[in-house]
Amino acid sequence: MVKQSPKIDKRTAADIEKQVKDLLSKSKDWKKLSSDAGKSPEKGINIALIKIFARYCEIIIERLNKVPEKNFLAFLDLLGASRLPPQPARVPLTFSLSDKSTVDAVVPKGTQVAAKLAAGEKQPAIFETENELVVTAAKLESIFVRHDKKKYADYSNIITTPAPTDDLFVFSGSEPIETLLTSPDLQIETAFSNNLRVDLSNGFYPFGESPKFGNILYLAHSQISSKKDIKIIIKIKLVPLADYSENLEAKPSENLKLKWEYWNGNNWKELENDFQDTTKAFTVEGQIEFKFDEQPVKTKVNNIENFWIRVRIISGKYGDSAAPLISSITVSYTLTPQEETSDRPSLYFGFSLPPEVKEFPSRPISMFVGLVEPKYNYDEKSQDGGITEMAKTEQIQLFWQYWNGTDWVKLTVSDGTENFARPGVIIFLPPKDFTPRQDFGLLFRYWLRVQKNPGKYQIEPKLRRVLLNTVMAVHSVTIRNEILGSSDSSENQKFRTTRSPILRSQLSVLGSQQLEVREMELPSAAELAVLKNEEGDNPITTIFDATERPKEIWVRWHEVPDFYGSGSRDRHYVINHLTGEIQFGDGLNGLIPPLAKSNIRMAYYQTGGGIAGNKPVGTIVQLKTTVPYVNKVTNYEAAVGGTDAEALEELISRIPRQIRHHDRAVTLED
Secondary structure, three states, X not given: OOOOOOOOOOOOHHHHHHHHHHHHHOOOOHHHHHOOOOOOOOOOHXXXXXXXXXHHHHHHHHHHHOHHHHHHHHHHHHOOOOOOOOEOOEEEEEEEEOOXXXXXXXXXXXXXXXXXXXXOOOOOOEEEEOOOEEEOOOEEEEEEEEOOOOEEEEOHHHEOOOOOOOOOEOOOOOEEHHHHOEOOOEEOOEEEEOOEXXXXXXXXXXXXXXXXXXXXXXXXXXXXXXXXXXXXXXXXXXXXXXXXXXOOOOXXXXXXXXXXXXXXXXXXXXXXXXXXXXXXXXXXXXXXXXXXXXXXXXXXXXXXXXXXXXXXXXXXXXXXXXOOXXXXXXXXXXXXXXXXXOOOOEEEEEEEOOOOOOOOOOOOEEEEEEEOOOOEOOOOOOOOOOEOOOOOOOOOOEEEEEEOOOOEEEOOEEEOOOOOOOOEEEEEOOOXXXXXXXXXXXXXXXXXXXXXXXXXXXXXXXXXXXXXXXXXXXEEEEEEEEEEEXXXXXXXXXXXXXXXXXOOOOOXXXXXXXXXXXXXXXXXXXXXXXXXXXXXXXXXXXXXOOOOOEEEEEEEEEEOOOOOOOOOOOOEEEEEOOOOEEEEOOOOOOOOOOOEEEEEEEEEEEEEOOHHHOOOOOOEEEEOOOOOOEEEEEOOOOOEOOEOOOOHHHHHHHHHHHHHHOOOOOOOOO
16 A cells, blocks of 8 residues: 655645635725626636636645655665566467377477457467477376375376366375276277278178188287287177077087187287187177287288287087177276385376387477465464465475386476476476386376475475476567667667567566677677676677678677666666666766667567466467467466556555565565
8 A cells, every 4th residue: 555645735726715815805905806796706807816826826736745756756766766567477388289290390489379369459469488399299198196006096187177176186196006907998990800801880790791610800909919918808799699690590519619819920829828718709798818928019911010819710610690790899908016116106197109109209398287376365464374385394306207118217307397386397308218118007108207205294286287298488579689779979878679668587687688789899808707797608799701700799788777886897788678768878887888870789678568468268379480280279278477567656665665674574564
């Protein structure tokens, strides 16, 4: 709440009018002045002049009453205080590959995406990606939590879809792990009866309508039929004989026998390991169970390469008009539980690859992890601030690992969530030995897992959603190499950018833009050391001519809040981020740019920000630049954080508080 400055004079026009009338009433000539024939005592030229005089006095008093505020603003300006520019909204943007594309796409840093025009808007809000993004063909299909060796939780439904509740604890599960050992029923991918392809969506004769010795049924599933250490279950449902046969007395011969085989790379080998056939050679409904003795190998059947299982009639025959008719055939599997040596709660991310891709690509993978942020119920009357969730000790430490085929190995990631403290993007580079592993009842998943260090906390991170191929974007437009003007070597020169406001960096108050001045010669070694200390490495851009001689020397200058600490050789400037005005020094406090034409430029700055960037879900969808192999972009999360420029009243309220507490919280008010 901004406190109003005390008024020097509290009188209004009515007060002044009354005071003037009181003074005139004591004058002997008042009656003569007020005698206006036929006029009311409150009307006439005399009264009009008094009212005009009172109004002009009121205007002067109003300006006088603003003197304390003007003096206070001048004092704040002396301190270098200024209104804060608009803040840009930020949003995670998810990019999608074109249909059936197996080629990874690269979205460059600074790629622009526009939002749909809202009601009343004339220009769309533009968002720029903050980092380069590799849009991978790999898919994030599974998210599991292993609480311990016996309990788990399945969070796979929060991939792209937000969690319906806020109680999905990252490292907590309650379901028994044994329920994951058997897969759901899956469809056979391809089937042949001898040389004829079978339509699995309808009933079919596995050995033709007139089965005979040597007829063969081929079945294929690219994943299940390729695994050695699983128990495979094929379920068979038959159409009753009465529904299609004229001879209900027909029965198969007693010596009818089928032989189940798989290709081991050299020949067709019979399935004998734990083999059971409750269908009695396709004469009754039931299932076939078996395990492979050796690792199956792909082979071609009718010019289709896959992992094939074949069934042959090797003896006996079916009765006349009694050929088996299968109504449905499905396959499932049962896994042996994976031994876990670690008792730590773990979160698992399971990735899969398209069938055409054989190895996990060694390119950065980016995924946005949405977390439920801690809540702070602040009550001014409470002494403890009413904090409902807060870490009991230090922040949770996370350990990322990947499966290399034999063990879990440490993996270095770029963690934008700061150990699951807030929503952010996690980036990792898949190692060359990233290997699929069967776990949680799933085959051919590339698993990434994260564990937390032991400890007790009042707050545990909670998952809300996970988005693959996602990068953070900011509501801004980047301008590069904009010529501001020419230096005339005078003191306190001012220039202005074409567009404003100029956004400050999200990471630091200063240094969010780059201003360069073209100079005639390179700075001295001492000045270059100062520049590197202020602006980092490579503060000088040199353009060479055909003879490899310096043609242009652009030196990056440093932004400062004021010139009070600047020396005569310091390459400093002051910028008003709200208006885009730039000022240089006077030669004593801050170096004057050298005399030259078009030698001052903004090598880089960003403009934008404001509440216009706070866009709802699903509205930031228009790519401004074509990206090969990418056909869609959207925001599954709302863009938030955009604010307009600071009001003058807020500045007057903020600076005294800032001076008082010096950015340190000492009391509850701080």
